[in-house]
Amino acid sequence: MSDNTLLSTDAIRERALSALRRVGITAPEGTGLTARTPITGRPLFELAATTAEQAEQAVTAAQTAFRTWRTTPAPVRGELVRRLGDLLREHKDDLADLITVEVGKIRSEALGEIQEMIDICDFAVGLSRQLYGRTIASERPGHRLAETWHPLGVVGVISAFNFPAAVWSWNTAIALVCGDTVVWKPSELTPLISLACSHLLDRAAVEADAPREVHRLLLGNRGIGEKLVDDPRVALISATGSTRMGREIGPRVAARFGRSLLELGGNNASIVAPSADLELALHGIVFAAAGTAGQRCTTLRRLIVQRDLADEVVDRLTAAYRKLPIGDPFADGTLVGPLITAAAAEGMRHALARAEAEGGKVLVGGGRRLADEAPDAAYVEPALVRMPEQTAVVREETFAPILYVLTYDDFDEAIALNNAVPQGLSSSVFTRDQQEAERFVAADGSDCGISNVNIGTSGAEIGGAFGGEKETGGGRESGSDAWRAYMRRATTTVNYSSRLTLAQNVSFL
Numbered sequence: 001m002s003d004n005t006l007l008s009t010d011a012i013r014e015r016a017l018s019a020l021r022r023v024g025i026t027a028p029e030g031t032g033l034t035a036r037t038p039i040t041g042r043p044l045f046e047l048a049a050t051t052a053e054q055a056e057q058a059v060t061a062a063q064t065a066f067r068t069w070r071t072t073p074a075p076v077r078g079e080l081v082r083r084l085g086d087l088l089r090e091h092k093d094d095l096a097d098l099i100t101v102e103v104g105k106i107r108s109e110a111l112g113e114i115q116e117m118i119d120i121c122d123f124a125v126g127l128s129r130q131l132y133g134r135t136i137a138s139e140r141p142g143h144r145l146a147e148t149w150h151p152l153g154v155v156g157v158i159s160a161f162n163f164p165a166a167v168w169s170w171n172t173a174i175a176l177v178c179g180d181t182v183v184w185k186p187s188e189l190t191p192l193i194s195l196a197c198s199h200l201l202d203r204a205a206v207e208a209d210a211p212r213e214v215h216r217l218l219l220g221n222r223g224i225g226e227k228l229v230d231d232p233r234v235a236l237i238s239a240t241g242s243t244r245m246g247r248e249i250g251p252r253v254a255a256r257f258g259r260s261l262l263e264l265g266g267n268n269a270s271i272v273a274p275s276a277d278l279e280l281a282l283h284g285i286v287f288a289a290a291g292t293a294g295q296r297c298t299t300l301r302r303l304i305v306q307r308d309l310a311d312e313v314v315d316r317l318t319a320a321y322r323k324l325p326i327g328d329p330f331a332d333g334t335l336v337g338p339l340i341t342a343a344a345a346e347g348m349r350h351a352l353a354r355a356e357a358e359g360g361k362v363l364v365g366g367g368r369r370l371a372d373e374a375p376d377a378a379y380v381e382p383a384l385v386r387m388p389e390q391t392a393v394v395r396e397e398t399f400a401p402i403l404y405v406l407t408y409d410d411f412d413e414a415i416a417l418n419n420a421v422p423q424g425l426s427s428s429v430f431t432r433d434q435q436e437a438e439r440f441v442a443a444d445g446s447d448c449g450i451s452n453v454n455i456g457t458s459g460a461e462i463g464g465a466f467g468g469e470k471e472t473g474g475g476r477e478s479g480s481d482a483w484r485a486y487m488r489r490a491t492t493t494v495n496y497s498s499r500l501t502l503a504q505n506v507s508f509l
């Protein structure tokens with residue numbers, strides 16, 4: 001399919017400025033950080049990077065605000081998040097524009113990311129009246145035993161480029177209703193959407209009569225993130241990004257006995273079993289593997305197909321891949337936008353060369369598009385690679401659209417292949433065999449934090465807890481009871497009798 005014509009960098013800059021103005025930000029200013037667009041690969045604006053001293057002040061402000069915020073009734077805290085949700089609804093198009101400008105997401109996926117933020121705000125508002133503790137039967141007469149959840153403190157949120165706004169909202173909406181305050185260090189690749197989100201929360205705070213210092217934004221590279229990581233006043237570091245990043249910061253936070261919530265890399269697989277509805281499976285596979293240009297943590301990277309079906313599945317996928325519209329993410333009809341940087345495209349080329357050296361065959365894709373029109377951008381063709389086995393390159397996460405195809409003979413082997421990687425984020429099976437489906441989601445099935453049946457690996461709803469095992473870091477964010485990570489638990493025993501009874505029938509004096 002032909003590539004569509006790209007907007008010029010000037011037109012993209014103007015689009016970003018208009019979106020920022022509508023949100024309420026006049027123009028980016030300062031120096032130290034460059035906002036770029038992957039659509040042309042060119043710089044857009046210079047912005048002020050946060051200094052170490054400003055980062056220190058931000059934590060001080062958030063810590064001071066915490067003292068009043070923690071005793072503000074939770075449903076009143078929920079009013080701030082309700083107002084934020086209203087503003088996100090009002091500025092949905094503007095924020096989606098900024099995501100497309102900075103990350104290159106196609107329109108529908110950029111809008112989807114903002115919808116996810118609205119959804120988590122709704123969820124958090126409801127949660128603000130449901131931060132349930134429990135009463136536990138005491139073994140002692142005249143005693144009440146209870147468990148209560150209290151606000152934790154300052155939460156440091158470090159986020160990745162690929163969900164530059166949704167990940168912030170998962171953490172921030174929940175942390176705020178839990179009575180915490182937030183200091184956010186977004187990806188250095190996405191300062192504009194970060195400024196816009198932070199500005200809308202500031203506005204919501206003013207309108208909801210909440211302290212503005214419940215949230216502070218730090219713009220900069222990993223050095224400024226390290227300030228948060230090492231600051232003992234930051235009770236929880238919630239960090240989303242590569243396993244490399246998690247490996248660096250996890251031990252640093254642990255060394256000061258801080259808490260960390262890690263959402264790291266994935267290497268997600270889908271199994272295609274003989275009874276699968278192939279039409280449905282192919283749709284699910286193409287979206288999960290090529291959507292967001294392969295730049296989701298839940299992107300499908302490994303396809304484990306029953307041997308007898310493999311040729312048909314591969315042929316149909318190859319045909320679908322050839323038709324994928326690649327190009328300007330703002331244009332109607334585009335399904336695959338650019339990779340975030342030229343380095344990401346280089347990483348893809350390198351992985352494909354390794355796959356071939358390890359016995360793989362590239363069936364389709366891997367080439368570059370729009371190289372003449374946008375030499376600094378990184379438009380790539382999603383690649384499908386047949387592999388003889390799960391080799392070293394297949395066990396790694398390459399953050400680009402490469403789908404490795406493996407085959408299996410019996411279902412146990414498929415589950416073993418699914419689990420035989422260091423990461424444990426998302427997984428799925430396409431089958432109409434109930435025993436296989438149940439086996440896949442059972443205790444001895446997929447070892448991932450997400451195990452789906454008859455859908456792909458990506459595109460989770462906010463209602464469930466999101467996260468994964470092993471090198472994915474073990475953290476859970478978003479819905480269900482993930483809120484507990486943002487609070488501290490107090491166990492309370494109240495003796496309302498006039499006798500001091502000791503537990504376990506101990507007598508003393």
Ligand code: NAD
Pocket residue numbers: 158159160161162163185186187188220221222223224225226229240241242243244245248249263264265266296297298397399425467468472
């Ligand atoms: P990255 O690790 O390069 O950066 C993520 C963030 O961490 C950035 O803000 C960066 O500045 C910061 N950072 C990096 N090193 C740091 C350090 N030593 N101290 C403090 N901060 C540091 O990741 P990326 O390229 O932005 O994002 C892609 C990666 O994120 C992929 O591996 C993807 O799977 C993962 N991801 C995971 C999830 C999840 O929920 N599991 C979600 C989105 C992305």
